Amino acid sequence: MKLKLNVYPVIPDMEEKIVEIVNKAVENRAKLVEIAYGEAADHVKKRILNCLNRKDVRSLYSRLEKTDKGWGRIYLHFRW
DSSP states (O other), rough: OOOEEOOSSTTTTTTHHHHHHHHHHHHHHHHHEEEEEEEEEHHHHHHHHHHHHHHHTTTSEEEEEEESSSSSEEEEEOOO
């Protein structure tokens, strides 16, 4: 199962949506979560990464993969 979250254009409650989709992935035992931030500025990417690196969120996923080519995306991999 793959879940997607598009935060482009930037939404004000982005951190809440990220935590919500990570929790949903844990409940449904998803293998992958894709967070697309698009052509947004670097500070948006930093906000997303800071949210994902919080201690309570970091313990839920196993690996993080970043891509910068074209549309910016961050992939969260889960190991069950």
